[in-house]
Amino acid sequence: MPSLILPFRALRPVEGRADDVVAPPYDVMNADEARAMAEGRPWSFLHISRPEIDLPQGTDPYAPEVYSKARENLDHMIAESILKRDDTACYYAYRLVMGEHVQTGLVAVASVDAYDINRVRKHELTRPQKEDDRVRQIEALNAQTGPVFLSYRADTVVDTILLETSKTTPDVDVTAADGVQHSLWVISDTAAIEKLTGAFDAMDAVYVADGHHRSAAASRVAHSRREQGAAGTEASHDYFLSVLFPHDQVQILDYNRVIRDLNGLDESAFLDAVAQNFVVNESADSVKPHSPAEFGMYLAGNWYHLALPPEKIPQDPVARLEVSLLGDNLIDPILGITDQRRDNRIDFVGGIRGMEGLEARVDSGEMAVAFSLYATTMEALMAVADADEIMPPKTTWFEPKLADGLISHVLD
Template sequence: MSLIRPFTGLRPAPRLAAEVIAPPYDVLNTEEARARAQGRPWSFLHISKPEIDLPAGTDPHSAAVYAKGRENFEKMLKANVLGRDPEPCYYVYRLVMGAHRQTGIVAAAAVPDYDSNRIRKHEFTRPDKEDDRVRQIEALNAQTGPVFLTYRRSSAVDAIIDQVTPGTPDVDITADDGVRHTLWVMRDQAQQDAITGLFDAMDCLYIADGHHRSAAASRVAAARKKANPKHTGEESSNYFLAVIFPDNQMQILDYNRVVKDLNGLTREAFLQKIEAAFNVRPESTMVKPGRTGEFGLYLKGQWYRLNIKPERIPANDPVKRLDVSLLQENLISPVLGIADPRRDKRIDFVGGIRGLKELERRVDSGEMACAFALFPTSIADMMAVADAGQVMPPKSTWFEPKLADGLVSHVLD
């Protein structure tokens, strides 16, 4: 099997693409999705978040929701809102957000390479979230949420992409959030063969985002293999929908923390305790960390710059050296008493796309007692963790811009 291969993508009719594409299913809650899809009958949210078409309060994981998603999917197929390319293709996908631009390949990635860790992971998955994605894939007989992959940049891959992108795009849309989504269909057989060969020569790919989607695809593939005595390995279920970007174009934003209380400490006692591990300096303006080991702390009305003391940084541990780990192990756990940030309700996480003003707002409102601004995790650090076969702490990476749902889907034959 090839690491990746072309596939017959299911795509919106060009005149309707702007009406169809939607944010990823997991970045909107039900009410946000309901509002976003209001008056937009062809929004992909009717497929990815079908509970919006059922009575308020419907359990998003009920059988009725998956059935409604299938009904909406079939409706869009019958109305020719969605149509399938006649021949297997790769797709070149460019995202532009402000001054940032990244261009990658939409492909079908091999499940066996995921299973063998050639497609490398850096997060734990939750069984309930895997179950949800398995049920969604089985209901639609399609993968509609792409897995976000990255690879170490290849000038040869860049050269082929550069042959495609000067042409007229098949889709060119600026979404409601200002992100521009541009898609070119790569139909040329020689270009396709070259891309397949270049990726086959790579040691590995890395999951940036989409661990539950890839895990669900693996489970579906295993179940179908078991049920099919004539299984060959070439079935479409042995591949999953992916968008693959070079590492030098990836953008990771900060993933910040807010905490409800100071664990019974006064402001003065809290500041004194954290001086054991950090050099603490008050600042007159917001603190956006400029390097690893530096943090911003906001207590109502006052920002502080925290710098971790060098002796607190482990020498050769790719996980413990991460800023999210340094903050957790030297402050959030020992001082604030939050040992398990996955489950403790006293801590919440704020994506850097919301800015430092959001940290101030949540503290000044009285909802939270303190906020921490972090320096973004680097793509090199993420790869190092995956290469070591380890997992990152929760909420370590916030990738922007987000991929669009509905732009290209992978139908399972």
């Protein structure tokens, strides 16, 4: 069995150019927002991750010329010495600082074979169109430019090396437009590399936190190249770009729900129906749950605290998730929404928008009711993945996000 992770020769901004290059992840904005972000920034990585911004407005983002433009822009940034590949294979420590939150992980390439046998464990389904898009992007660039966010159970050997490394002066230190600080340290010491590789080889599994489409696409590219006669298991295409963080440093924010109507019920009848399953108490303040199986509800200008009795909490790792508890005891039976993935009566609000974001959607009249949820824990995510089950849609909201352009993996 090949190593779970390996060092690699990263393609990254040359000294002094990281500020010009680093961009938000490709999938957190639309084309118009990407175009505005890249205006006046010729070296922004958005010209590679969202190359439709350099084509006529309205261009289909999945058109062949979009992927060709990405490759053209990448080649141009290399030719102009904005991006350069490291001479030797290294690991890289990567620290994210968002306000008071700090997390430090390891940039490496992770094994496709480990992914295929579920040693790199998943918790989410992929959508064919998005997966196909990532395959075409990798093939066009001959590189993986968007890192997969992986997590591992905190490990003393790994975490000590990362801690000691991050006490030194970083090789790259940039603060993005959203205020998140991204710092990178090159780990080239042979002994440290061997210890890190061995520590991960001793782990039972690592977990995809964010990046299911990118990891699935990398696996497809690897198998396609093997079928075409390329060497397998230890070639560059047999590994995918990853950043691995210890589970106890990862921050998952709440992922809240807003509903367009009360399914034909008036306010009084709706509250009576909710009280059949929950202990309901009106609150003078907004309700941001601080414990599992507790929820906030904002209805007609008032906040309510909802508590689900312990006997209603199942043991199944998916059924006991907060999103499942709310769905199975309220959103489905009372509001009649059985498919949260497709029903347009429901929308989702990331916890980074706060309780004010929920109030605004209801007070505007756009939505009838909002629910705040306790944030899913990494322990809950790992339990679902270990059981080889799938989380419901919109269960996790990871912050801070990894940057695009800070580091890429070229396929030899």
